[in-house]
Amino acid sequence: MNLIHEMTERGVGVRNLADPIKVDSADPADPMGHLPVVLLALFAQMERTYTCERAVHARAVAAAHGRQVGRPSLLHPAVLAYAEHLRDAGDSMAQIVVKTGMTRSSLYRYPPPRPPVAVTAAQPPRRRQRVGDPARSTSEPARTTRARAETP
Numbered sequence: 001m002n003l004i005h006e007m008t009e010r011g012v013g014v015r016n017l018a019d020p021i022k023v024d025s026a027d028p029a030d031p032m033g034h035l036p037v038v039l040l041a042l043f044a045q046m047e048r049t050y051t052c053e054r055a056v057h058a059r060a061v062a063a064a065h066g067r068q069v070g071r072p073s074l075l076h077p078a079v080l081a082y083a084e085h086l087r088d089a090g091d092s093m094a095q096i097v098v099k100t101g102m103t104r105s106s107l108y109r110y111p112p113p114r115p116p117v118a119v120t121a122a123q124p125p126r127r128r129q130r131v132g133d134p135a136r137s138t139s140e141p142a143r144t145t146r147a148r149a150e151t152p
Helices: 003-009 033-063 077-088 093-101 104-109
Strands: none
Touching: 003 104, 077 093
């Protein structure tokens, strides 16, 4: 529709010679010339909607029957299981990338997310060890320097 409106603004009309519906938008003053164009655009939009609905339904039926939908995975399930094991053992994402050879984006995409950890007052939050920093342990809290305001 937008293309037809842009062409009409430039003085170009659309005339369909093959279909039984007469489409002639060459005269911009004739509202009946635009009616068939609008109807054809409506039918095209309806067909597009129905095509999308059919595709969604076909994917749902295939998934319900256990067939894989979409591109096949290039990662072996054993590599994914190993990456999940490393993650559960507490390795960082950078360490898992080095050990498995997976890309970082695949590593974030494939394994299921970790369950949320409830932080309470009795249990301090778990600190992660940085890669390449063996001097810092996970039990040692991070040291920060704060400037104290002097009171008179």
